[in-house]
Amino acid sequence: MYITISPQQTKGNFNQSVSDYVAYLEKENLDLAIPEKEYFFNQNGDEIAAEQVIVEIDKNTARLSKHEPKFYAITVSPSPAELRHLQNPTMDVKHYTRELMKTYAASFHREIEGRPPNVDDIKYFAKVEHQRHFKGTDREIRENQPTATKILELQHHMRRIQRGEEQGKVSTLQKRIARLEQSAPHQLDGKRIVQGMPKPGMQTHVHIIVSRRDASNSVSLSPGSKYKASEVVLHGKTVKRGFDRDRFFTESEKLFDKQFGYQRNFVERYQSRKLLLNNPKLYFGAILGLPANEKDLALKLLGKSGIPILPSIPTNKVQFALKTIKALKRGMGKAINSGSIGI
Numbered sequence: 246m247y248i249t250i251s252p253q254q255t256k257g258n259f260n261q262s263v264s265d266y267v268a269y270l271e272k273e274n275l276d277l278a279i280p281e282k283e284y285f286f287n288q289n290g291d292e293i294a295a296e297q298v299i300v301e302i303d304k305n306t307a308r309l310s311k312h313e314p315k316f317y318a319i320t321v322s323p324s325p326a327e328l329r330h331l332q333n334p335t336m337d338v339k340h341y342t343r344e345l346m347k348t349y350a351a352s353f354h355r356e357i358e359g360r361p362p363n364v365d366d367i368k369y370f371a372k373v374e375h376q377r378h379f380k381g382t383d384r385e386i387r388e389n390q391p392t393a394t395k396i397l398e399l400q401h402h403m404r405r406i407q408r409g410e411e412q413g414k415v416s417t418l419q420k421r422i423a424r425l426e427q428s429a430p431h432q433l434d435g436k437r438i439v440q441g442m443p444k445p446g447m448q449t450h451v452h453i454i455v456s457r458r459d460a461s462n463s464v465s466l467s468p469g470s471k472y473k474a475s476e477v478v479l480h481g482k483t484v485k486r487g488f489d490r491d492r493f494f495t496e497s498e499k500l501f502d503k504q505f506g507y508q509r510n511f512v513e514r515y516q517s518r519k520l521l522l523n524n525p526k527l528y529f530g531a532i533l534g535l536p537a538n539e540k541d542l543a544l545k546l547l548g549k550s551g552i553p554i555l556p557s558i559p560t561n562k563v564q565f566a567l568k569t570i571k572a573l574k575r576g577m578g579k580a581i582n583s584g585s586i587g588i
Contacts, residue, residue: 246498246513247322250490252314252469263302263316263454267295270372270452283335285370288343298370298454305368305456307463317468319453321345322377323501325446330507334449335373341504342371342451348496349455354473354487357464367466368456377448378441385431385438392429392437396422468493511535512543 253263274282285293306315321342323331331337347364357366379386403418405411429437433445459466468488494515502509511517511532521528532543 249320251318264299285372305458317455322450328447352489352493366459368460371453377444389429
């Protein structure tokens with residue numbers, strides 16, 4: 246499971262409205278017939294139009310300044326293994342999202358009229374998508390980059406020849422480019438994987454737009470709070486504040502496992518991700534202590550994730566070069582700091 250929480254962009258020439266983000270989430274619907282379109286949904290409704298989402302999020306911003314996020318974007322991406330475990334991915338992830346938002350509400354250290362927040366206090370709209378595209382941060386793109394750079398250099402050289410600025414044979418360069426295309430380490434259907442190319446297999450995931458304000462437009466509920474749980478005196482009154490991300494991520498994972506009977510491997514757990522970030526030696530030591538079948542699966546999952554591991558791990562102790570540990574921490578640090586679960 247991979248979950249991210251991101252605030253609305255508030256720097257530079259950003260749009261105060263949620264309309265741009267809603268338009269981005271409508272991209273899969275552009276070429277689909279009406280019966281095939283995916284609509285927005287929330288806790289109590291389905292087939293909610295994009296226009297309604299924009300109106301309700303944009304008007305729910307009382308007392309928020311121009312430079313404060315008006316909404317947060319949560320992305321919920323089950324892993325390929327988790328998706329294969331679902332009977333009906335579209336309906337299952339919708340049901341999971343509605344239960345997930347109960348966990349989201351319970352993770353706030355706030356009070357609304359003297360009680361803890363519940364899901365009815367959360368104004369949100371979610372949308373299921375079935376496609377994902379390769380990005381520059383994906384392992385396949387990063388590992389293909391040296392080949393891409395060489396191809397780009399040859400293409401520039403070829404254009405200079407065509408303009409008469411340099412000497413050479415275009416046909417020779419075209420053959421070299423073709424050989425490089427075929428030698429790229431990551432291919433899909435015989436073609437080098439590049440940014441923007443659709444990813445293969447099941448890619449069902451959910452985007453959630455959550456208003457910064459509660460449903461009554463009177464209380465701020467920010468998952469971006471730097472506080473887990475604290476109290477502050479405002480206008481002579483003690484106010485609770487904070488959002489417990491650790492609780493949210495841990496409970497989200499447990500919710501999926503319980504709801505769908507999923508048997509989670511050690512390396513798929515959020516707490517294991519944190520252990521890898523903070524203590525790689527202890528993390529790999531724990532993997533070595535797993536039963537043989539679980540250990541084999543763990544190492545297989547790690548290999549697919551692109552996390553750097555030694556070609557062979559000693560059976561009695563784990564020894565890492567400092568460079569490898571730093572690489573692990575950099576990669577996992579980005580995931581943890583962005584509020585994510587999963588590899």
